[in-house]
Amino acid sequence: MSTPSEPVMPPRITPPAEEPRxxxxxxxxEKLNAWFGSNHVVKDIxxxxxxxxxxxxxxxxxxxxxxxxxxxxxxxxxVPGARVSGSVLLEGDNIYAEGVDPVRIRRRIGMVFQKxxxxxxxxxxxNVAAGLRLNGTNRVSVLDAAVEEGLHLAAxxxxxKDKLRAPGTSLSGGQQQRLCIARALAVKPxxxxxxxxxxxxxxxATGKIEELIYQLRERYTVGIVTHNMQQAARVSSFTGFxxxxxxxxxxxxxxxxxxxxDSRTEAYITGRFG
Amino acid sequence: xxxxxxxxxxxVNRVALTLxxxxxxxxxxxxxxxLGYITLNGIGAINWEFLTQLxxxxxxxxxxxxxxxxxxxxxxxxxxxxxxxxxxxxxxxxSEYGHGRLAFWVRYASxxxxxxxxxxxxxxxxxxxxxxxxxxxxxxxGFALGIMMIPIAVRTTEEFLRLIPASVREASYALGxxxxxxxxxxxxxxxxxxxMTGILLDLARVAGETAPLxxxxxxxxxxxHGWTEPTSSLPVMIxxxxxxxxxxxxxQAWAAALVLMLLVLVVxxxxxILLPRRRETA
Ligand SMILES: Nc1ncnc2c1ncn2[C@@H]1O[C@H](COP(=O)(O)OP(=O)(O)O)[C@@H](O)[C@H]1O
Ligand SMILES: [Mg+2]
Numbered sequence: 210m211s212t213p214s215e216p217v218m219p220p221r222i223t224p225p226a227e228e229p230r231x232x233x234x235x236x237x238x239e240k241l242n243a244w245f246g247s248n249h250v251v252k253d254i255x256x257x258x259x260x261x262x263x264x265x266x267x268x269x270x271x272x273x274x275x276x277x278x279x280x281x282x283x284x285x286x287x288v289p290g291a292r293v294s295g296s297v298l299l300e301g302d303n304i305y306a307e308g309v310d311p312v313r314i315r316r317r318i319g320m321v322f323q324k325x326x327x328x329x330x331x332x333x334x335x336n337v338a339a340g341l342r343l344n345g346t347n348r349v350s351v352l353d354a355a356v357e358e359g360l361h362l363a364a365x366x367x368x369x370k371d372k373l374r375a376p377g378t379s380l381s382g383g384q385q386q387r388l389c390i391a392r393a394l395a396v397k398p399x400x401x402x403x404x405x406x407x408x409x410x411x412x413x414a415t416g417k418i419e420e421l422i423y424q425l426r427e428r429y430t431v432g433i434v435t436h437n438m439q440q441a442a443r444v445s446s447f448t449g450f451x452x453x454x455x456x457x458x459x460x461x462x463x464x465x466x467x468x469x470x471d472s473r474t475e476a477y478i479t480g481r482f483g
Numbered sequence: 484x485x486x487x488x489x490x491x492x493x494x495v496n497r498v499a500l501t502l503x504x505x506x507x508x509x510x511x512x513x514x515x516x517x518l519g520y521i522t523l524n525g526i527g528a529i530n531w532e533f534l535t536q537l538x539x540x541x542x543x544x545x546x547x548x549x550x551x552x553x554x555x556x557x558x559x560x561x562x563x564x565x566x567x568x569x570x571x572x573x574x575x576x577x578s579e580y581g582h583g584r585l586a587f588w589v590r591y592a593s594x595x596x597x598x599x600x601x602x603x604x605x606x607x608x609x610x611x612x613x614x615x616x617x618x619x620x621x622x623x624x625g626f627a628l629g630i631m632m633i634p635i636a637v638r639t640t641e642e643f644l645r646l647i648p649a650s651v652r653e654a655s656y657a658l659g660x661x662x663x664x665x666x667x668x669x670x671x672x673x674x675x676x677x678x679m680t681g682i683l684l685d686l687a688r689v690a691g692e693t694a695p696l697x698x699x700x701x702x703x704x705x706x707x708h709g710w711t712e713p714t715s716s717l718p719v720m721i722x723x724x725x726x727x728x729x730x731x732x733x734x735q736a737w738a739a740a741l742v743l744m745l746l747v748l749v750v751x752x753x754x755x756i757l758l759p760r761r762r763e764t765a
Contacts (some may be wrong), residue, residue, distance in 0.1 A: 288655055316659030326650040330672045340658035343668055391652070396658055439509050 211250035225364075227460050229446040231259040234298075235430035236281060236318075241295035243273070245278050245288065250276045252454040253295075258400070258447075263422060263431040263463065264443035268451035269477070274434040275323070275404050281432065282318035282402060283311035299474055300406065316344070318386050319393035321403040325385035327377030327392070334373040336388055359395035362428075363387040383414025390421065394429075401425060403433045412437065419444050436479055442466050450474045518744065525741030529732040534742075538704050538715075544731045548739055550706050554621070554714040555690065555743075558700060560708070561625025562632055567682055569629075570636020577637065579666050580645035589637075597634035604630050605695030613699060619713040624700025628689045636690065641680025643674045677756050678745060683754035687747045693718035717743045 234257035243251035250273045258264045267318040268273050279285040280293050283304060304314045314466075327336050335342075337356040346352065356373070365387040369380070372438040377388055392400060403422070407415040420446045425431055435441050441448050442462060449459040458465060458474045461465055469475045530546050539546030573593065577586055609629035613619055647670050655665040671678070700714045703724060707714035717739050724736035 264498075282657065284653065284657060287653065297600060312656075312659050312661055314659075315657055320657040322653065322657075324650060326648075326654045328654065328673070329651065329667055330675075338670075339655070340660065343655070343658070343660040343664050371720075392658065 210281070219385075223225065228464075229262060231262070231451045234258060234259050235260045236432070237298040238281070239296045239298070241277070241280055241297065242293065243276050243285055244292045245276075246290045250278065250454050252453075254454075254456045256336075256449055256456055256459055258430055260430050260433050261300055261426055261428075262447060263426045263433060263445040264447040264449065265445035265451045266432070266434045266451055267436065267438055267441050267477075270436060272451045273437075273454040274451055278404055278427050278434050279320075279434060282315050282320055282400075284315070286311065305316065316396055317398055318400045318402060320394065321386070321389050321393055321401065321406050323405040324409050325382055325389050325417060327380075327385050327388050329376075330380055330404035331377055332374045333377050333380070333388060337395045340392060344396070355395045355397075356391075359391035362394045362425070363391035368391040381414070383410045383417060386410060386414070386418060387421070389404050390418075396452070397428070400430045400432065405434055405436065407435070407437070415440075438466070450477060452477070484580045493570070499553065509622065510611045510624075519736065521740050521744055524734075525739075528738035529741060533738050537706065540704075541729075546735075547564040548715070548720055548735065549705060550743075551715040551717050551720040551739065552742065554696045554700070554703070554707060557621050557707075557710075557714065558624045558628055558696070558716055559686060559690060560657075561621065562628035563627025563682075563686060565626060565700075566632025566636055566685070566689075567666040570633045570685070571678070571682075573639050574634070574640020574644065575666065575671075576718060577641040579662070579670065590641075593634040593637045596630075596640070600694075601631060602698075605698035606753050608695065609698040616711065618711065619699060619701035620711045621700055621707060621714045623698075624714065624716065625651050626637070627695035628692060631689050631692065632685050636682060639685065640678060643681055644670060644678030646677065647673045666692045679758045680754040683750050683757070687750040690747055690750070691718055693722050697722075715719035717746075 219315055236258040238254060238256045238258075241251060241254045242249065252273075254277060257265075260460075268274050268277065276285060279296055285291050285293055290295075293305065293401075296305055297319065297356060299314070303309070304311075327341060331339060337359045338352045341352060341355055346355075357366065360369060365384060369375075370386075371390075377385065390401075390403075396482060406422075407418050410418065421442060422431060424432060433441075433444065445462045446467040447460065448462040450457045450465065450469075450473075452473055458469060458471045460470075465474065466478055469478065532545060534545035534547060534552065535549050536545075537550055538548065573589065580586075581589065604627050608623050608630070612623040612626055615625070650671060652665055652670060655669045656662070658670075696716055696719050700716055700719070702719050703713045703715045719754060721736050721739045721743065724732040724739065727733070
């Protein structure tokens with residue numbers, strides 16, 4: 210099925226050529242629109258994130274990827290003047306329905322940002338424990354267990370287990386990003402969203418995090434924004450291509466990269482623009 | 484042609500450099516001249532007696548300003564009790580919650596308040612506290628200084644909280660942490676050093692205020708008990724003693740000036756030590 214002359218670099222983890230098996234959507238987005246003031250940035254996007262898969266969103270810089278992904282855990286509205294319409298179904302319930310508390314949604318849908326942003330005054334331990342502590346969990350045994358599990362899941366435990374009291378900011382960039390992943394996982398979300406988590410990192414740190422993302426799909430549904438197509442090919446089972454705020458094409462990653470339907474997708478993945 | 488304009492530029496450069504250097508020099512030398520002059524004149528009159536005794540009756544030599552030192556401490560303590568919480572919470576509101584019209588007016592009001600002459604604030608405290616209570620008091624003086632502390636506390640708190648990048652707040656929101664908890668447990672600790680610095684500088688600024696105290700705390704040649712009696716304070720003592728005809732009082736005014744300067748210098752120095760470092764200590 211896949212043509213022998215693949216347009217992208219040979220991925221380290223080959224995207225499967227056939228349709229990945231899907232057992233329901235963890236997150237179903239319907240006709241989502243988002244604005245900054247009068248600037249209409251996300252236009253009528255409908256897409257679903259299959260459970261226990263990594264779904265990648267690719268597209269040129271400024272096409273609305275960050276804005277879109279921030280709508281999925283109600284982080285978009287944190288910006289003054291920002292507005293959203295449409296619905297996002299989490300396990301069937303619309304997170305934008307009347308009376309839904311955005312804070313509760315964010316506990317179920319974690320997020321990792323482009324630039325590592327550990328809490329500046331907190332130790333490694335405190336960073337990972339922060340989400341639980343600030344939501345009222347104070348039992349030391351619970352926190353210890355959650356911190357250790359989070360750091361294991363983020364593949365950081367072995368590197369920091371002897372210096373949990375050191376400041377989070379004393380770690381390298383790649384370690385800081387994994388710390389942020391550990392911090393997000395420690396509150397046990399159902400879904401993890403990542404906005405270009407590797408764009409501030411060197412290739413080795415990037416490799417580690419990609420490996421990690423690939424592992425995470427066994428326990429979480431992952432949504433990742435990237436402008437790096439090889440990365441999307443390496444880690445995801447589904448890919449959506451965004452252009453100027455619209456979803457141009459969505460499908461199995463193998464299909465999108467080898468046999469895109471839309472000519473604009475093809476132009477983008479073969480590097481003719483973007 | 485070309486070399487002509489180059490020569491001109493070099494000259495302009497030299498003149499500008501000399502001027503800016505000169506101004507910097509004037510600033511620094513003024514400070515050192517002031518420090519040196521006050522130290523030279525004040526050091527001779529500072530002794531144990533000056534720091535621990537009450538003023539002697541008019542005409543007798545010797546005595547000290549213990550009551551003025553304690554008075555200043557009490558006034559500043561009371562002023563902080565009023566100015567710091569109001570300024571602190573106002574600043575938090577402006578930085579973390581204030582986006583609308585109200586915030587604009589709060590900011591505007593605090594800037595105007597900052598520009599109100601201190602003597603007017605003295606009169607305000609006089610009308611509000613001295614007249615109803617029928618007497619000058621530490622309470623009235625501390626109130627006046629406290630009012631003076633508010634606008635700077637508001638603006639420094641706001642500025643230092645704004646220095647904490649939005650990404651830190653977002654990290655907390657994304658964990659499902661409520662905004663007030665983010666403010667209290669994430670943003671304020673991250674800005675703690677800066678906030679302390681701002682408050683100390685604010686305190687140092689009002690420590691030397693004299694005019695508002697003339698209407699409120701007045702002066703006292705004996706100990707002032709509690710909060711409702713007139714009290715002596717270093718700035719007012721300096722003023723009173725410096726314009727007196729007595730040689731001995733002049734010496735004591737210098738000594739009081741030196742004590743006040745040292746107080747301000749120590750507070751300023753403390754603020755410098757606390758000032759936010761570029762990177763957090765690793
Ligand atoms: N905080 C903001 N305020 C106003 N406009 C913004 C803001 N963030 C992004 N935008 C605008 O939204 C558009 C999409 O940006 P973004 O979602 O960050 O794109 P991407 O992540 O794909 O690079 C851009 O045109 C940008 O100018
Ligand atoms: Mg982006």
